[in-house]
Amino acid sequence: MILGAETNSLSMSSDEAPLSSDLFSPSHELNSRDLHDTAFEAATPEGLDGRIEDHSRAISRSQMRHDWKPETIAAQGGGVIDPATGAIVPPIHVATTFVRDTDNQYRRGYCYGRSDNATVRQAEHVLSELENGSATLLFGSGMAAATSTFLALPRPAHVIAPTVMYWGLRQWLTEDAPKYGIETSFVDAGDAAALSSAIRPGHTRLVWIETPSNPLWTLTDIADAARTAHAAGVLVAVDSTVSTPVLTRPLMLGADLVLHSATKYLNGHSDVVAGAIVFAKTHALFDSAARVRSMLGAILGAMEAALLLRGLRTLHIRVRHQSHSAMIIARHFEGHPAIAQVLYPGLESHHGHDIAARQMKGGFGGMLSMRHRKGEVSAIASAAKMTLWKRATSLGGVESLVEHRSSIEGPGSPCPSDLLRFSVGLEDVGDLIADLESALASA
Numbered sequence: 247m248i249l250g251a252e253t254n255s256l257s258m259s260s261d262e263a264p265l266s267s268d269l270f271s272p273s274h275e276l277n278s279r280d281l282h283d284t285a286f287e288a289a290t291p292e293g294l295d296g297r298i299e300d301h302s303r304a305i306s307r308s309q310m311r312h313d314w315k316p317e318t319i320a321a322q323g324g325g326v327i328d329p330a331t332g333a334i335v336p337p338i339h340v341a342t343t344f345v346r347d348t349d350n351q352y353r354r355g356y357c358y359g360r361s362d363n364a365t366v367r368q369a370e371h372v373l374s375e376l377e378n379g380s381a382t383l384l385f386g387s388g389m390a391a392a393t394s395t396f397l398a399l400p401r402p403a404h405v406i407a408p409t410v411m412y413w414g415l416r417q418w419l420t421e422d423a424p425k426y427g428i429e430t431s432f433v434d435a436g437d438a439a440a441l442s443s444a445i446r447p448g449h450t451r452l453v454w455i456e457t458p459s460n461p462l463w464t465l466t467d468i469a470d471a472a473r474t475a476h477a478a479g480v481l482v483a484v485d486s487t488v489s490t491p492v493l494t495r496p497l498m499l500g501a502d503l504v505l506h507s508a509t510k511y512l513n514g515h516s517d518v519v520a521g522a523i524v525f526a527k528t529h530a531l532f533d534s535a536a537r538v539r540s541m542l543g544a545i546l547g548a549m550e551a552a553l554l555l556r557g558l559r560t561l562h563i564r565v566r567h568q569s570h571s572a573m574i575i576a577r578h579f580e581g582h583p584a585i586a587q588v589l590y591p592g593l594e595s596h597h598g599h600d601i602a603a604r605q606m607k608g609g610f611g612g613m614l615s616m617r618h619r620k621g622e623v624s625a626i627a628s629a630a631k632m633t634l635w636k637r638a639t640s641l642g643g644v645e646s647l648v649e650h651r652s653s654i655e656g657p658g659s660p661c662p663s664d665l666l667r668f669s670v671g672l673e674d675v676g677d678l679i680a681d682l683e684s685a686l687a688s689a
């Protein structure tokens with residue numbers, strides 16, 4: 247299959263079949279191979295490990311060792327050496343369009359930057375390896391990745407999502423998704439029976455999980471949820487933004503898709519907005535999501551992809567350090583006179599600790615929340631007194647952030663009004679504790 251610039255395989259035509267209703271069916275050749283692999287065919291031994299061929303793995307097969315640990319792959323940015331110069335940091339491909347062969351074909355695999363980009367592919371390749379997936383699609387934000395996943399489903403679509411989840415996506419599912427023929431049932435994600443009874447056989451397309459979930463850090467047992475969903479023929483997607491592949495690899499626990507707001511830990515430096523979907527297999531949903539990305543122009547920019555690749559090189563060391571500091575901070579403030587409750591999956595007192603202990607390896611993440619004993623006004627006042635913790639939204643960067651979540655989330659949020667959310671950075675943990683102590687004492 248050769249792509250044409252104006253009529254490439256992602257363009258809609260009136261005689262095209264609607265999106266596949268069988269989301270488990272293997273993807274047809276069109277997108278997952280022809281769109282992405284052609285450029286690397288010469289350097290790519292066929293069927294190296296028997297897994298499904300895909301664009302993101304193909305990019306560096308000639309250079310990657312299959313026994314490399316995820317840390318090694320991340321630190322080396324996928325291990326690609328630029329063949330033209332020998333550069334260990336690859337060039338950034340900014341071209342939006344590509345020359346055709348003399349017979350009008352595109353044999354090098356790229357035709358237009360809205361569908362694909364070599365720098366984006368390289369970051370996708372690293373993420374596929376880190377999550378043990380078959381393919382990754384990078385988007386211009388986590389929300390673009392998440393909403394594209396839902397938009398890629400066949401309609402009408404019934405989906406299941408947790409009551410406690412990233413508020414922006416909850417809002418989209420509640421207010422916008424119905425306009426696109428997507429109906430959502432919200433369930434307590436920790437309640438296996440509730441999940442099971444929310445599934446409508448033949449109608450439910452996707453179970454969406456976020457674990458640990460914002461901002462109460464509720465845990466969902468991914469393997470359990472996957473068993474329940476798969477028994478009914480339903481796919482499972484996990485928003486693993488907070489856990490990162492350093493601590494949890496949802497595809498290895500049975501999930502079909504992993505979502506990341508790569509804006510957070512994956513990039514890690516608060517200077518890129520990006521999102522990723524990693525697919526266990528290049529089934530029909532992959533093709534459909536690639537098509538949504540291309541049609542909506544939601545692909546990540548090349549510059550952002552290069553920054554993301556750089557951020558990924560230090561992912562493991564950052565997340566482990568942040569998890570270690572968060573644990574120290576959580577233990578320090580549990581039982582503190584100004585704090586009614588510390589919410590952190592690493593604490594034995596946390597409602598999801600048992601699942602977290604099974605599911606999160608090597609740490610419990612860098613996010614925690616605290617409920618101020620004197621309520622909302624004191625919570626906001628104490629955040630105002632902090633100097634080291636920056637009062638800002640987002641999470642997962644190297645600098646520590648504090649946020650009064652219910653002000654952001656507004657009415658209908660399950661977030662208590664006395665709660666402050668903390669994103670632990672890489673500063674000295676003693677400095678972080680001292681700043682928080684003095685703010686609590688003076689508010």
Ligand code: PLP
Pocket residue numbers: 387388389390412414415456460485487488506507508509510519520521640
């Ligand atoms: N998922 C989670 C858990 C998030 O915290 C966020 C953003 O805060 C998103 C998804 C959306 O990501 P983005 O802001 O990159 O669109």
